[in-house]
Amino acid sequence: MKVVNFKTSSYFSATAVIFAVILLLVGLIALFANLVVGLIVLAIGVVILTTHQRLEIDLQNKTYYDYVSFLGFLKQGERGRFDTVQYLFIKTNRVSQTVNSRVSSMTVTKMVFDGYLKFSDEDKIHIAARDNKDKLVKKLQGISNQLNIQIIDYTQGEPVVIYPARERT
Numbered sequence: 001m002k003v004v005n006f007k008t009s010s011y012f013s014a015t016a017v018i019f020a021v022i023l024l025l026v027g028l029i030a031l032f033a034n035l036v037v038g039l040i041v042l043a044i045g046v047v048i049l050t051t052h053q054r055l056e057i058d059l060q061n062k063t064y065y066d067y068v069s070f071l072g073f074l075k076q077g078e079r080g081r082f083d084t085v086q087y088l089f090i091k092t093n094r095v096s097q098t099v100n101s102r103v104s105s106m107t108v109t110k111m112v113f114d115g116y117l118k119f120s121d122e123d124k125i126h127i128a129a130r131d132n133k134d135k136l137v138k139k140l141q142g143i144s145n146q147l148n149i150q151i152i153d154y155t156q157g158e159p160v161v162i163y164p165a166r167e168r169t
Contacts, residue, residue, distance in 0.1 A: 002059045003058045003059070004057045004143075004146045004147060005054060005055070006055060007052050008052075008053040008054060008126075009052065009053045009128050011052050011053055012051060016048055017048065017049065019048070020044070020046075020049045022045075023042070023045035024042060024045040024046070027042035047070065050071045051071075053066075053067075053068055054075075055125060055127070057147070059147075063080065063082070064079070064082060064125070065077060066125055082120065082123060083119070083120060084119065084120070085118075086120070088115060088140045088151045088152070089152040089159075090152070090154060092111050092113060092155045093111070093112050094109060094111055094112075095109070112130070113129065113130050113131070113132070113136045115127040115128045115129070115136050115139065115140050117143070127139070127143065128140070133155065140163070141163055150164055
């Protein structure tokens with residue numbers, strides 16, 4: 001039975017993760033002043049640092065489990081079935097963020113690269129998003145090797161295979 005399980009992305013933003021590291025340091029110091037407050041602050045930091053998105057694929061039973069992992073062992077998510085694992089693909093997505101102040105408003109628009117795992121024409125799962133295409137490709141290469149599938153790039157319009165899988169045996 002071959003089960004592939006990998007982290008797809010952090011659940012919290014990079015800012016929240018940095019905040020969690022600070023909370024751990026503050027919590028350690030707070031332990032000496034007030035045990036209860038120190039433990040609560042430490043617990044919040046640990047939960048933030050250990051919470052992330054994961055994907056488990058059971059190739060024998062043809063099922064997947066897309067879930068959020070809390071503390072490494074608590075799981076919450078959705079299960080599904082598939083016929084085949086076809087390929088990974090990359091596409092672009094335009095994201096906008098509006099920043100408002102009392103005097104003005106500014107909208108920042110940028111391109112983000114999204115990586116998906118395609119099971120069938122209707123069924124795909126978002127794996128990761130990155131500002132840098134090369135970083136996304138590097139992330140997807142490990143998954144490609146585990147599943148023995150190709151990575152296809154749709155960012156230039158025409159689909160192009162950018163990472164061939166090893167020869168199937």
